[in-house]
Structure formats: C-alpha cells, structure tokens
Amino acid sequence: MQVSSQALAGEALVEARGAARSFGAVQALRGVDLQLRRGECVGLVGHNGAGKSTLVNILCGALAPDRGDLHFAGRPADGAAWSLREARRWGLRCVFQELSLCDNLTLAENMRIAQPQSAEWAWRKRAGAQLMATLDRIFPGHGLRPDDVVGELPIGKRQIVEVARAFTPGAQPLELMILDEPTSSLDGQAAAQLLAYIRSFVAEGKTCVLITHKLREIFAVTDRLVVMRDGQVVQATPTAETDRERLVSAMGQAVVNDAPQAAAARTRTAGGHAQTVQDVVQVQASTQRGIALHAARGEVIGLAGLAGHGQTAMLLALQEASQHNGKDAMRVEGGTAFVAGDRQTDGVFALWSIARNMTVxxxxxxxxxxxxIDLKQEQQQAQQWRERLGLVTPDMDLPIGSLSGGNQQKVLFARALGSAAPVILMDDPMRGVDVGTKRDVYALIREEARGGRTFVWYTTEFDELHHCDRVYVFSNGRVVGELAGDDISEERVVALSFEEAAA
Structure with missing residues (x-):
C-alpha cells in the first residue's frame, strides 16, 4: 500500500553527512551536515559565498562532493550514479537563481523540454495546458499565454514561469523543492502568492528549501532556519525561536541600525517643483493624466509599482536619452551608468574575467x-573595489562565472559606481545580494548622492523605497503618482499601482 507524503510528515527525507567540496584553492564546503524532514520549509541563509549554492548543487546532483554521504528517503544517493536526472527521478526539483528557460521558445515549448510528453500531435497544446494550470494555481491573474515567447517577457514574468514549470506535476514524483532566490525579480503581489503556495505545498507533507536574502520572507514562511558561513553550517534552529538580530549575527555580520535613511536633503515635495533645484533628469508626462518625472543633482529617485508596468522601459529610455540629448520629452545631463538586475542577459560578459567585467x-x-589602457591602474582600482564591496574570490583573473550570483551582482555595482557617470540607473539591482552587502551599498548610494550623484532606482523590494528622496509609482506604462517623505507607504504604492489607465 502506498503511503501519502502527508502521513510521513516529520520523517527525514534528505540527509547530508560531512559534505565537502573544493574548487581549486577555494574550499566551498567544509563538512556540512544537513537534515531535511517531510512537511517542513527550511530557510537556508548566509552571506554571498557562504556555500549555499554549492550545497544545493550537490543535493540536486549537479555537483559531486569531494567527500561525504548523501541519503534520500533512507537510500544512499552518492557516487557516480547521482545526477540531475537521478535526483529528479527520486522527486527532487530545483529552481536555480539563474533562469534556465530558452528565450527563443514559447512557454509551451519550454514546458515540453522540462517534461517531455509522448510524441502525439497535440504535445504543444498539452504542455501549454499543464503549465497554465500551474500558473493559475500559484499566480492567479498572471496574464500569460502558452504561445508567449520567453525572450519577449520581462524578467519578473520569466521568473514566475520558471517557478511554475518546476512545480508542474508530471510522470515523476515531487517530494522536495529547492527555491534559490525565487522572488528576486517578483513584485510584492507575485511574491506573496508564491509564499502562500509554499505553505500549502509543505502542508501536504512535501519539503521545501527556501534560499533568500529577504529576511521578511524567511520569517514569514519557514519552519526552521539553517545558517551557513564560510562553507559550514553554524546554526540550525526553529524559526520561531530566533529573530532578525540573532540571525544576522549568526551569518557573521554586525548587527547595526540600518534603518533606511534617504539622501542628504529633500529638494522638493511631491507634486511641487522647486525652481532653485537643478534637474539633471527630466521626463514629460506620457499622457494628459500622467505625471512628469524629475530628478535633481544629488537625489535618489525610486520607481515603484507592479513589475512590468514600464519601470525598466523608463530606465532604458533614460540611458538612450543620455546619449542623444535634445529630445523635448526626455532630457538627461551627462552620462549614465546602468546596474542591471537581469545580470545574465544585460550585465555580465560570461567569457571575461572578474576584473575585466568590473573595469569595462x-x-x-x-x-x-x-x-x-593603464593596466596597472586598472588592477589597482579593481582591487580597491574588491575590498570595498567584500568580493569573495581568491583571484580577480578568474572567470566571472566562478562567482556566486550575489558576488556577480557586486561586480556590476562596482562597474557603475567606479565610473565617472553623474547619473546611475539601477534596475532592481539587489537580486541575490546578502543583507550585509545591501547595507553597504545603501551607504555607498547615500555617500555618492551627498557628493552630487543622481540615482534612479527601480526596486521590487518595498523597504528599499525608504532609501529614496521621492518615489514615482507606475501603472500601465505611465507615472500615476509621486510620493515623498511620510507619504511613501506600502498602502499608497499599492493603491496607485492599480490606478486605471487614462481613457
């Protein structure tokens, strides 16, 4: 008789004992012991380079440990036979931080790749229907169609497709889901939908591992927290028995008062324009009911609203305008530097070294x-930014792909902030960045703003809006609201986000 996962809740599903893995001189894992039980959501946390991604890759069969044992449902899962395919056959699936969708294919075709159907003529319809059913279940109101081409979707939509594809049932079982920064490009609504689904998933006796640097999500959805530091597990505790301060301390980062502080001085109030302030960014209203966007020298301007409503398009238009000034509708004084959130598509040069990615x-x-090019000066400046942002690597000449996702993002920050551009454009740039680095980057932004630099910053993390002087809320491709000071609240942003488009 087959026993349901719910009936087995509480039993050990996965056990790693003494797992270790090195990459040349880098000791990524140093004898990790980990147990995952049925019917629980485990939060795996730690700073960038702590070993989380390496551990996940060993669990899911993408990497073999140098030493140590792995057991799945009581069966040994180590040795040459353990692979991605074998792990999937046993019921383990993983959503990696870097998306794996094929940009030139439709959603239905990407579903077919993940779960090959029989060779009947209607495979495309069947695969599309499977994916749509999962999307409807996890992300109601997603607005996607089976024939949408992945490469034409904003990154937030691509991320929900990646998640839904992994959760789509098929011929193989699903017992353990590992989610590596699954909400990094999602707006608040989609993130809340996914977190709610995770709770229903584990309530059925399934197991979930959630890796995220968004501590609010960790405390909202997990049952147990496992903290990693320098390739080791340093703490494992029920979520209810710890708090943010103790968690951050266990990660090896100082507990400081990192309450948001906006840039030096507020130069205008929402809805009003101070004539004494010199604007370096000006965008006229796109419709009669829309609101014009302005950014003064030394201001930090936030772009908010539901994902995919024109924020990234605005940043790209500003970047283009800085190179072709003279347009009446949009003006940007001086050059711009861009920090991409979708680093694999718009950020890193995969075949280049860490240093060259930074100094380009x-x-x-x-x-x-x-x-x-002064190669000596290039090396010195790259080393300075390596130390300033705490980049975890033994050698700056290693390929950029040798870094964790969060450390790759640090390289993009260094590239932009180390330039001479007076305007920095940031497209949801904190994807996969640990809490300590976020705090350091926030301080850098404030410091650079006090020096006269202007920042235009799109973020899906509401807490980051409090680091801005003013916030423009987008809906259906236009600015529908401007907030400043105490008016910057989650309720106001959400309300404006759903404002109807002008007739």
Missing part, C-alpha cells in the same frame, strides 16, 4: 592620458 565601465578613465 571605466575604460575612458583608464586611458585619459594615453590611447592605451
């Missing part, structure tokens, strides 16, 4: 007195 934004400065 500084080329004009590195050859100011000569047609040739």
């Amino acid at each position: 934004g500084w080329l004009a400065q590195l050859r100011a007195r000569s047609p040739l």
Whole structure:
C-alpha cells in the first residue's frame, strides 16, 4: 500500500553527512551536515559565498562532493550514479537563481523540454495546458499565454514561469523543492502568492528549501532556519525561536541600525517643483493624466509599482536619452551608468574575467592620458573595489562565472559606481545580494548622492523605497503618482499601482 507524503510528515527525507567540496584553492564546503524532514520549509541563509549554492548543487546532483554521504528517503544517493536526472527521478526539483528557460521558445515549448510528453500531435497544446494550470494555481491573474515567447517577457514574468514549470506535476514524483532566490525579480503581489503556495505545498507533507536574502520572507514562511558561513553550517534552529538580530549575527555580520535613511536633503515635495533645484533628469508626462518625472543633482529617485508596468522601459529610455540629448520629452545631463538586475542577459560578459567585467565601465578613465589602457591602474582600482564591496574570490583573473550570483551582482555595482557617470540607473539591482552587502551599498548610494550623484532606482523590494528622496509609482506604462517623505507607504504604492489607465 502506498503511503501519502502527508502521513510521513516529520520523517527525514534528505540527509547530508560531512559534505565537502573544493574548487581549486577555494574550499566551498567544509563538512556540512544537513537534515531535511517531510512537511517542513527550511530557510537556508548566509552571506554571498557562504556555500549555499554549492550545497544545493550537490543535493540536486549537479555537483559531486569531494567527500561525504548523501541519503534520500533512507537510500544512499552518492557516487557516480547521482545526477540531475537521478535526483529528479527520486522527486527532487530545483529552481536555480539563474533562469534556465530558452528565450527563443514559447512557454509551451519550454514546458515540453522540462517534461517531455509522448510524441502525439497535440504535445504543444498539452504542455501549454499543464503549465497554465500551474500558473493559475500559484499566480492567479498572471496574464500569460502558452504561445508567449520567453525572450519577449520581462524578467519578473520569466521568473514566475520558471517557478511554475518546476512545480508542474508530471510522470515523476515531487517530494522536495529547492527555491534559490525565487522572488528576486517578483513584485510584492507575485511574491506573496508564491509564499502562500509554499505553505500549502509543505502542508501536504512535501519539503521545501527556501534560499533568500529577504529576511521578511524567511520569517514569514519557514519552519526552521539553517545558517551557513564560510562553507559550514553554524546554526540550525526553529524559526520561531530566533529573530532578525540573532540571525544576522549568526551569518557573521554586525548587527547595526540600518534603518533606511534617504539622501542628504529633500529638494522638493511631491507634486511641487522647486525652481532653485537643478534637474539633471527630466521626463514629460506620457499622457494628459500622467505625471512628469524629475530628478535633481544629488537625489535618489525610486520607481515603484507592479513589475512590468514600464519601470525598466523608463530606465532604458533614460540611458538612450543620455546619449542623444535634445529630445523635448526626455532630457538627461551627462552620462549614465546602468546596474542591471537581469545580470545574465544585460550585465555580465560570461567569457571575461572578474576584473575585466568590473573595469569595462571605466575604460575612458583608464586611458585619459594615453590611447592605451593603464593596466596597472586598472588592477589597482579593481582591487580597491574588491575590498570595498567584500568580493569573495581568491583571484580577480578568474572567470566571472566562478562567482556566486550575489558576488556577480557586486561586480556590476562596482562597474557603475567606479565610473565617472553623474547619473546611475539601477534596475532592481539587489537580486541575490546578502543583507550585509545591501547595507553597504545603501551607504555607498547615500555617500555618492551627498557628493552630487543622481540615482534612479527601480526596486521590487518595498523597504528599499525608504532609501529614496521621492518615489514615482507606475501603472500601465505611465507615472500615476509621486510620493515623498511620510507619504511613501506600502498602502499608497499599492493603491496607485492599480490606478486605471487614462481613457
């Protein structure tokens, strides 16, 4: 007789004993012991480079440990036979931080790749229907269709497709879901939908591992917390028995008062324009009912609203306008530097080294007195930013792919902030970045703003809006609200986000 997962709730599903893994001189894991039980959601936390992604890759069969044992449902799962395919056959699935969808294929075709159907003529319809059913269940109101091409979707939509594809039932069982930064590109509504689904998933006796640097989500959805630091598990405790301060301390980061502080001085109030302030960014209203966007020198401007409603398009338009000024509708004084949130598509050069990925934004400065790049100066500046942002790597000449996702994002921050551009455009840039680095970047932004730099910052993390002087809320491709000071609240942002488009 087959026993349901719910009836087995509380039993050990996965056990790792003494798992270790090295990459050259880098000791990524140092003898990790981990147990995952049925019917629980485990939060796996730690700073960038703590070993979380390496552990996940061993659990799901993408990497073999140098030493240690792995057991799945009481059966040994180590050795040459353990692989991604074998792990999936046993009921383990993983949503990695970097998306795995094929951009040139439709949603239905991507579903077919993940779960091959029989070769009947109607495979496309069947695969699309399977995926749509899961999307409807997890993300009601998603607005997607089976024939949508992945590459034409904003990154938030691509992320919900990635998640739904992994949760779509098929011929193979689903016992353990590992989610690595699954809400990093989702707006608040979609993130809340996913977190609610995770709770219903584990209530059925299934197991979930959630990796996220958003501590609010960790405390909202997990049953137990496992903290990693320097390749080891340093703490495992029920979520209800700890708090934010103790968690951050266990991660090896100082507990400080990192309450949001906006840039130096508020130069205008929402709805009013101070004539004494020099605007370096000006965007006219896109419709009669829309609101014009302005950014003064030294201001930090937030772009908010539901994902995919024009925030990224605005940043890209500003970047283009900085190169072709003179347009009446949009003006940007001086150059811009861009921090991409979708780093694999818009950020990193995969075949280049860490150092060259960082310094490519500084080329004009590195050859100011000569047609040739000053390689010594390039190396010195890259090393300075490595130390300033705490980049975890033994060698800056290693490929960018040797870094964790969060450390890759640090490289993109260094590329932009190390440039001479007076305007920094940031497209939801904190994807996969640990809480300590976030705090350091917030401080850098405030410091640079006090020095006269202007930031235009789209974020899906509401707490980050409190680091902004003013916030523009987007709906259906236009600015529908401007908030400042105490008016910046989650309730106001949500209300404006759903404002109807002008007739």
